[in-house]
Amino acid sequence: xxxxxxxxxxxxxxxxxxxxxxxxxxxxxxxxxxxxxxxxxxxxxxxxxxxxxxxxxxxxxxxxxxxxxxxxxxxxxxxxxxxxxxxxxxxxxxxxxxxxxxxxxxxxxxxxxxxxxxxxxxxx
Numbered sequence: 001x002x003x004x005x006x007x008x009x010x011x012x013x014x015x016x017x018x019x020x021x022x023x024x025x026x027x028x029x030x031x032x033x034x035x036x037x038x039x040x041x042x043x044x045x046x047x048x049x050x051x052x053x054x055x056x057x058x059x060x061x062x063x064x065x066x067x068x069x070x071x072x073x074x075x076x077x078x079x080x081x082x083x084x085x086x087x088x089x090x091x092x093x094x095x096x097x098x099x100x101x102x103x104x105x106x107x108x109x110x111x112x113x114x115x116x117x118x119x120x121x122x123x124x
Contacts, residue, residue, distance in 0.1 A: 009069065009071065010069060010106065012066065013066040013068060019032060023100070027101065028102060029100050030097070030099045040078075044087060045088065048085070062110070063110075065122055067105070067106050073090050076090050076091050107122070109122055
């Protein structure tokens with residue numbers, strides 16, 4: 001089951017340095033290995049970001065949180081059930097696996113860690 005309505009006007013992407021640099025340098029990215037393997041770019045709603053950080057990025061540094069304007073992703077943004085919750089995934093039109101364009105990024109913040117907790121103004 002899937003839904004197509006974002007909970008707010010934005011979705012969020014935790015980005016590693018190489019991905020953020022590629023996005024700035026080329027104007028687009030297909031994400032990391034998991035995104036390329038699954039054929040979609042994985043996002044989170046704001047209330048899911050800390051869980052994603054703790055489950056998949058614990059111990060990593062130099063991470064960035066990208067705020068993405070969901071309206072710029074159009075019908076390519078789909079919410080899909082993962083266990084008991086829905087996560088936003090970007091496939092592109094007709095599930096053609098399109099890259100995330102830089103112009104969809106409305107804000108970027110470097111994530112800080114303090115006592116093992118991630119923080120930035122978007123999360124606080």
